[in-house]
Amino acid sequence: MTASAGDDVGPTDEIKPDDLDIETLGPARITSPLSPLLDASRGTTEHYVDSGDRVLLDDTAAGIRARGTSLEDLPGLEPCGPRRQIYFDPSKTRAGIVTCGGLCPGLNDVIAGLVRTLTYHYGVRRVVGFRNGYRGFVSAYGHDVVELTPETVRDSPVDGGTFLGTSRGPQDPEEIVDCLEQMHLNVLFVIGGDGTMRGAMEIARVIRERGLRIAVVGIPKTIDNDIPFIDQSFGFQTAFAEASDAIRSMTVEAKATPGGIGLVKLMGRHSGFIACYASLVRSDADAVLIPEVPFELDGETGLLEHLRRRVSTRGHAVVVVAEGAGQDLLDPVGRTDASGNSKLADVGPWLKERIEDHFATAGTETSVRYVDPSYLIRSVPANPYDSVYTVRLSHAAVHAAMSGRTAMVVGRVRRRFVHIPMSLAVSRRNQVDPHGDLWMAVLESTGQPWRFGEDSGAPTGAPHA
Numbered sequence: 171m172t173a174s175a176g177d178d179v180g181p182t183d184e185i186k187p188d189d190l191d192i193e194t195l196g197p198a199r200i201t202s203p204l205s206p207l208l209d210a211s212r213g214t215t216e217h218y219v220d221s222g223d224r225v226l227l228d229d230t231a232a233g234i235r236a237r238g239t240s241l242e243d244l245p246g247l248e249p250c251g252p253r254r255q256i257y258f259d260p261s262k263t264r265a266g267i268v269t270c271g272g273l274c275p276g277l278n279d280v281i282a283g284l285v286r287t288l289t290y291h292y293g294v295r296r297v298v299g300f301r302n303g304y305r306g307f308v309s310a311y312g313h314d315v316v317e318l319t320p321e322t323v324r325d326s327p328v329d330g331g332t333f334l335g336t337s338r339g340p341q342d343p344e345e346i347v348d349c350l351e352q353m354h355l356n357v358l359f360v361i362g363g364d365g366t367m368r369g370a371m372e373i374a375r376v377i378r379e380r381g382l383r384i385a386v387v388g389i390p391k392t393i394d395n396d397i398p399f400i401d402q403s404f405g406f407q408t409a410f411a412e413a414s415d416a417i418r419s420m421t422v423e424a425k426a427t428p429g430g431i432g433l434v435k436l437m438g439r440h441s442g443f444i445a446c447y448a449s450l451v452r453s454d455a456d457a458v459l460i461p462e463v464p465f466e467l468d469g470e471t472g473l474l475e476h477l478r479r480r481v482s483t484r485g486h487a488v489v490v491v492a493e494g495a496g497q498d499l500l501d502p503v504g505r506t507d508a509s510g511n512s513k514l515a516d517v518g519p520w521l522k523e524r525i526e527d528h529f530a531t532a533g534t535e536t537s538v539r540y541v542d543p544s545y546l547i548r549s550v551p552a553n554p555y556d557s558v559y560t561v562r563l564s565h566a567a568v569h570a571a572m573s574g575r576t577a578m579v580v581g582r583v584r585r586r587f588v589h590i591p592m593s594l595a596v597s598r599r600n601q602v603d604p605h606g607d608l609w610m611a612v613l614e615s616t617g618q619p620w621r622f623g624e625d626s627g628a629p630t631g632a633p634h635a
């Protein structure tokens with residue numbers, strides 16, 4: 171189950187060796203980085219093979235020195251794959267699947283992949299899907315389940331979204347586990363973001379406290395690509411490709427209009443990966459704004475003058491802004507969504523107005539075209555790369571669950587599919603490194619300064635002037 175170098179067409183050099191130093195891992199390293207087992211002493215059948223060596227979380231010289239130890243003693247992630255011994259007897263296993271949080275391309279592919287692997291690889295006879303996220307387990311919403319077979323899921327990946335539905339908002343983990351017990355489920359697959367995984371950890375805790383034998387395995391979902399350690403989240407490649415189409419369209423619009431400015435808002439609450447990757451596709455953008463790099467609007471080195479200069483010299487300009495950018499400049503909304511995530515102030519319309527005001531005051535003609543394609547982007551079906559990627563993640567998740575792993579997620583780290591304890595997967599957030607190669611590439615393609623408001627100049631001799 172290891173990936174060959176050739177099949178990694180995705181981005182993800184954001185994991186730097188230093189990030190992986192065990193000293194920075196926090197409380198998660200207190201637990202074993204090897205994924206938790208329901209019961210290490212019990213296996214049932216013996217017809218699958220182990221798949222190789224663990225992937226070291228920290229194989230840097232600094233890490234080895236920090237621990238004063240050998241490579242063998244360093245924390246490592248267990249490789250995904252079929253096991254010599256499996257924990258559950260497939261003929262008696264019942265599995266459940268749930269999708270939570272926001273949409274992401276590839277959700278239906280993951281569901282279909284799980285169902286097929288459970289059915290065809292292992293001969294599991296009953297798989298159910300819970301409708302509308304964690305609500306589907308709760309009696310107030312009527313224990314909303316749907317029977318899943320390879321037949322019923324066969325056509326679902328052609329559609330975006332999740333045919334099971336999804337939701338936000340708190341549900342009682344005790345009640346969720348009551349439901350799992352009543353339905354005699356042995357394995358639960360949760361597909362969602364960091365909130366979903368925190369919920370799954372609660373479910374696994376209640377299962378442990380009740381002494382039940384139910385495995386909880388996560389397939390991390392995030393269009394923002396903000397799950398730490400993993401190379402890239404499924405759906406991300408599809409998302410930034412779609413986003414790049416929006417940028418292209420707005421570039422066409424801007425070019426066709428005297429003083430035209432195309433402004434595109436993209437998703438990315440705390441991490442600007444979609445904005446960065448989408449902007450790099452055709453290098454159309456003149457400015458990219460992400461949550462990780464604060465910016466200033468005013469003054470000679472501010473964003474607005476940068477745009478005015480671009481419009482004066484090139485006739486048009488294009489701005490890409492991630493939804494979490496510039497929040498320090500806007501009035502906070504002071505509200506949260508049903509799951510407790512802070513609602514962000516809407517940077518798009520605010521920026522449009524500020525640009526228009528600035529150009530009017532300066533007496534420079536402009537016409538700002540603004541688009542927020544966020545929901546259009548995240549609701550499309552997975553592209554071929556993400557589609558195949560989700561199949562491989564589904565395989566990995568089923569092998570993990572059937573071998574009794576629990577409270578862990580599957581992911582690809584340094585091109586290897588591995589088990590990651592949930593506590594580690596939610597321990598921090600993957601973000602664009604403002605001093606890293608990705609941001610540098612964005613600066614080179616836009617010719618913008620490292621940070622608007624600082625006189626740091628363009629990094630490459632400013633070919634865009």
Ligand SMILES: Nc1ncnc2c1ncn2[C@@H]1O[C@H](COP(=O)(O)OP(=O)(O)OP(=O)(O)O)[C@@H](O)[C@H]1O
Nearest residue numbers: 270271272338339340362363364365366368369509
């Ligand atoms: N700290 C938590 N403890 C227990 N459950 C949680 C926690 N945070 C979120 N959840 C539950 O997980 C589900 C999904 O959470 P949330 O809406 O935050 O989406 P998410 O999984 O983070 O995905 P997205 O990245 O789209 O926001 C919700 O039902 C929510 O109540």
Ligand SMILES: O=P(O)(O)OC[C@H]1O[C@](O)(CO)[C@@H](O)[C@@H]1O
Nearest residue numbers: 271272273393394437438439507
């Ligand atoms: O409008 P919704 O469904 O709450 O989701 C919005 C959020 O979901 C995300 O796409 C994460 O899944 C964020 O980027 C965005 O802020």
